[in-house]
Amino acid sequence: MNHSAGSHRYPAGFHGTTILAVSRDGKVAVAGDGQVTLGDTVVKHHARKVRKIYQDRIIVGFAGATADALNLSERLEAKLERYNGNLTRAAVELARDWRTDKVLRRLEAVMIAVDETRMFLISGNGDVIEPDAGIVAIGSGGAAAQAAATALVAHTQLDARQIVEHAMKIAAELCIYTNQVIAVEEFA
Secondary structure, eight states, X not given: OOOSSSOOOOSTTOOOOEEEXXXXXXXXXXXXXXXXXXXXXXXXXXXXXXXXXXXXXXXXXXXXXXXXXXXXXXXXXXXXXXXXXXXXXXXXXXXXXXXXXXXXXXXXXXXXXXXXXXXXXXXTTSOEEOOSSSEEEEETTHHHHHHHHHHHHHHOOOOHHHHHHHXXXXXXXXXXXXXXXXXXXXXX
């Protein structure tokens, strides 16, 4: 399993979505595609996989099983309540629980959580990774989205929202598990 801050892969046979987070010039945007697949069939085109939690101060995005992702979102929000909105502490505690709890260990999801200054990839392997360059992607189209976002940051003056929108469209052209129905949440 790849443990880099880039595209986080799933176990063999498990396919998901694409979630991309970018921080640029004091702005943060997180985007997710809307496609839900069951096996080799698209069952939904307009799912919302990114959302704000904890008094709209944290944006989360998930790739993986929907029920597992919602469970993890609720658990992260509970940790944020417990630690007064401290994303770093909440993320570390969630990852610790996720890795050590027998029930949580079976959850098949990966998440990105961001606030206005921090960005984390959180996984059931105990990973809490803060990317160096302010760009992180997860899911089946994550590598393509992250590569596109990295190029856009290096070679354009686009803002964070524009970068995630363009990069997600590129990922959707390459990944069959990603569509072009893009939802974006941001901190400006």
